[in-house]
Amino acid sequence: MLVYLIRRIGQSLLVIAVMAVLVFLAVYAVGDPVAILANPEATQQELDAIAARLGLDRPLWEQFAIFVWNALQGDLGTSFVYSESALTVILERLPATMELAFVALVLSILIGVPLGVIAGLKPDGLAGRTIMSTSILGFSLPNFWIGLMLILLFAVELQWLPASGRGDTVDVLGVPLSMFTLDGLSHLLLPAFTLALYKSSLVIRIAQAGTREVMLQDYVRFARAKGLSPRRIVMVHVLKNMMIPVVTVLGLELGSMIAFAVVTETVFSYPGMGKLLIDSINRLDRPIVVAYLMLTVFIFVIINLVVDMLYAAIDPRVRLSEAKG
Amino acid sequence: MTTPVLDVRDLQVTFSTREGLVTAVDGVSFRVDAGEVMGLVGESGSGKSVTGLAVLGLIDPPGRIAAGSIKVKATELVGQSEKALQKVRGKDVAMIFQDPMTTLNPVLRIDTQMIEAIRAHEQVSEKAARERARDALAKVGIPSPEERLNAYPNQFSGGMRQRVAIATALLNRPAVLVADEPTTALDVTIQAQILSEVQALCAETGTALVWITHDLSVIAGLADKVAVMYAGRVVEEGPVADVLERPIHPYTAGLIGSVPSRNKRGVPLAQIPGMTPQLSKLPPGCPFAPRCGYSTDPCRTIRPERTPYPGGRAARCHNPLDVPPNTPKADAARELTP
Numbered sequence: 001m002l003v004y005l006i007r008r009i010g011q012s013l014l015v016i017a018v019m020a021v022l023v024f025l026a027v028y029a030v031g032d033p034v035a036i037l038a039n040p041e042a043t044q045q046e047l048d049a050i051a052a053r054l055g056l057d058r059p060l061w062e063q064f065a066i067f068v069w070n071a072l073q074g075d076l077g078t079s080f081v082y083s084e085s086a087l088t089v090i091l092e093r094l095p096a097t098m099e100l101a102f103v104a105l106v107l108s109i110l111i112g113v114p115l116g117v118i119a120g121l122k123p124d125g126l127a128g129r130t131i132m133s134t135s136i137l138g139f140s141l142p143n144f145w146i147g148l149m150l151i152l153l154f155a156v157e158l159q160w161l162p163a164s165g166r167g168d169t170v171d172v173l174g175v176p177l178s179m180f181t182l183d184g185l186s187h188l189l190l191p192a193f194t195l196a197l198y199k200s201s202l203v204i205r206i207a208q209a210g211t212r213e214v215m216l217q218d219y220v221r222f223a224r225a226k227g228l229s230p231r232r233i234v235m236v237h238v239l240k241n242m243m244i245p246v247v248t249v250l251g252l253e254l255g256s257m258i259a260f261a262v263v264t265e266t267v268f269s270y271p272g273m274g275k276l277l278i279d280s281i282n283r284l285d286r287p288i289v290v291a292y293l294m295l296t297v298f299i300f301v302i303i304n305l306v307v308d309m310l311y312a313a314i315d316p317r318v319r320l321s322e323a324k325g
Numbered sequence: 326m327t328t329p330v331l332d333v334r335d336l337q338v339t340f341s342t343r344e345g346l347v348t349a350v351d352g353v354s355f356r357v358d359a360g361e362v363m364g365l366v367g368e369s370g371s372g373k374s375v376t377g378l379a380v381l382g383l384i385d386p387p388g389r390i391a392a393g394s395i396k397v398k399a400t401e402l403v404g405q406s407e408k409a410l411q412k413v414r415g416k417d418v419a420m421i422f423q424d425p426m427t428t429l430n431p432v433l434r435i436d437t438q439m440i441e442a443i444r445a446h447e448q449v450s451e452k453a454a455r456e457r458a459r460d461a462l463a464k465v466g467i468p469s470p471e472e473r474l475n476a477y478p479n480q481f482s483g484g485m486r487q488r489v490a491i492a493t494a495l496l497n498r499p500a501v502l503v504a505d506e507p508t509t510a511l512d513v514t515i516q517a518q519i520l521s522e523v524q525a526l527c528a529e530t531g532t533a534l535v536w537i538t539h540d541l542s543v544i545a546g547l548a549d550k551v552a553v554m555y556a557g558r559v560v561e562e563g564p565v566a567d568v569l570e571r572p573i574h575p576y577t578a579g580l581i582g583s584v585p586s587r588n589k590r591g592v593p594l595a596q597i598p599g600m601t602p603q604l605s606k607l608p609p610g611c612p613f614a615p616r617c618g619y620s621t622d623p624c625r626t627i628r629p630e631r632t633p634y635p636g637g638r639a640a641r642c643h644n645p646l647d648v649p650p651n652t653p654k655a656d657a658a659r660e661l662t663p
């Protein structure tokens with residue numbers, strides 16, 4: 001187990017290093033931030049001064065070396081726009097995005113698992129077929145379009161929910177979170193639902209396939225032979241086995257949820273990391289973009305590690321075989 | 326005469342498949358008394374499992390019980406609602422299955438899987454149910470049962486898992502236990518152990534035992550009577566010693582010939598030639614005719630009816646082999662023996 005863990009962490013570090021090079025090169029190729037930051041009437045001397053202050057006059061490899069050196073000390077650069085540590089600027093937005101992704105994740109489980117189980121128990125029934133064909137919509141409709149439609153319906157027409165922004169927050173362990181206030185939840189609901197829709201479809205598919213497979217297993221037949229109620233069989237025997245693939249896939253998808261949040265946050269003007277990224281790209285605020293990408297890679301890697309651990313927690317077979325090896 | 330605890334009459338189970346309606350079990354009848362052991366024997370595909378599942382009301386679509394009656398302790402099960410059957414399953418009739426590796430839920434602890442079997446039928450405390458589960462494990466020979474209750478199935482060997490399944494099935498002292506080839510997947514020495522253990526447990530509680538197997542030798546010394554199935558029908562039935570000693574039906578004789586025996590060591594097994602028939606393409610006469618060394622013209626056109634013989638025996642064959650004495654057919658049968 002320890003060897004396995006160390007190997008996994010080693011792999012993760014390698015991924016982060018490779019990403020650092022790629023991210024730095026890619027971002028360096030985008031536009032000239034000095035031109036945007038400076039007054040349009042600025043002289044060449046003034047432009048050079050800005051470039052020198054930001055370190056943009058040095059050769060590429062030197063900038064990279066400085067970037068790596070600083071990054072190792074937890075400094076991912078200073079935002080050109082906010083004149084603050086890029087990491088600090090992003091971390092301020094992190095709770096909003098994490099919260100959005102988390103609520104979306106919970107929604108996609110709450111929507112996807114029951115529907116998937118219903119469809120899996122009676123795959124040929126009307127309900128099952130309707131659920132499965134509707135779930136295709138969830139896959140194919142574009143995220144931003146769904147967001148706009150939801151805004152039109154619930155915010156503009158019905159005026160039930162706010163169209164944009166983030167609601168009131170309360171501090172939980174020093175982190176400002178909005179999902180514990182009514183106002184915050186009402187702001188979260190539409191963007192979270194938008195973000196959850198695609199994942200719900202995914203969960204429905206996995207849950208349906210999982211339920212069908214598990215229902216055919218000998219242990220379900222034995223459970224029935226014991227005289228258990230269908231309710232107990234589904235809620236205990238089927239659900240627990242079926243959740244293994246669901247948790248695996250959803251855990252891996254949490255990362256892409258954060259990435260998808262870029263579009264959703266922009267549509268809903270939700271002040272999270274994703275919106276910050278789009279704004280920063282528009283303003284050529286390189287350190288923010290670099291810091292965002294590095295942080296995302298880091299989060300991905302952590303999530304993958306956590307999923308592996310979680311997987312072991314649900315499935316005793318994994319837990320025990322790894323304990324031995 | 327006592328009423329048998331399990332009374333199956335003219336059971337017919339059909340499956341609607343793409344090739345049409347398949348009759349997997351066709352007119353099967355048998356009765357088992359309390360404490361009695363019946364072997365249900367036949368090659369793979371002969372309808373043994375379907376018969377066993379039907380007794381528990383576990384035939385799922387596209388299958389259905391098309392006709393017949395199944396009575397457990399004189400209560401008719403055919404036609405009962407799913408809810409009523411739930412009350413019977415695991416309480417009056419229990420079943421264990423072939424593959425011990427897949428019969429227990431891999432993600433639930435043993436205590437969960439045993440306690441739920443008790444609490445599905447009785448309102449007892451978690452603690453009391455747990456104690457009963459522990460005692461049941463001890464009874465099937467699982468060492469340190471208290472600790473093993475907290476284990477997961479993958480922490481047990483195949484033989485131990487089947488013991489857990491047996492203990493679970495017997496938790497509510499069922500009137501009938503259907504054991505569907507529970508030792509086939511296991512080591513030969515463990516097979517014999519488990520069979521005699523189950524038999525002892527059933528004898529203790531008066532549970533009627535239906536032991537399904539494709540291997541006649543497994544039940545030779547243990548069962549009281551045997552029913553031999555071929556293509557969905559019982560082709561021969563009777564007390565196990567008599568049937569083994571003097572089989573009436575050529576198929577039974579073939580099965581005995583394919584049983585490895587100690588005095589014939591080194592001699593290749595006499596396999597029954599040919600394949601088990603496709604149920605959707607059964608010949609009009611005797612289903613065994615294409616493989617039978619004793620078949621005559623009537624065999625190919627007339628389906629043999631169930632014929633009773635002395636000593637509580639019966640068979641479905643136009644040319645019975647070794648008919649018990651005092652039957653007019655006996656001599657005729659001997660003449661036909663090639």
Ligand SMILES: Nc1ncnc2c1ncn2[C@@H]1O[C@H](COP(=O)(O)OP(=O)(O)O)[C@@H](O)[C@H]1O
Pocket residue numbers: 340342347349367368369370371372373374375376387388604
């Ligand atoms: N779910 C099913 N769908 C269609 N046919 C089935 C099904 N289950 C069983 N059968 C039919 O019933 C026959 C007997 O099966 P089974 O009782 O499992 O045989 P065995 O004697 O090996 O236990 C099979 O050969 C098959 O034709």
Ligand code: SF4
Pocket residue numbers: 574575576611612613614615617618619620621624629641642643644645
């Ligand atoms: S009826 Fe004829 S074919 Fe069938 S088993 Fe008897 S002898 Fe063989």
Ligand SMILES: [Mg+2]
Pocket residue numbers: 370373374375505506
């Ligand atoms: Mg079978």
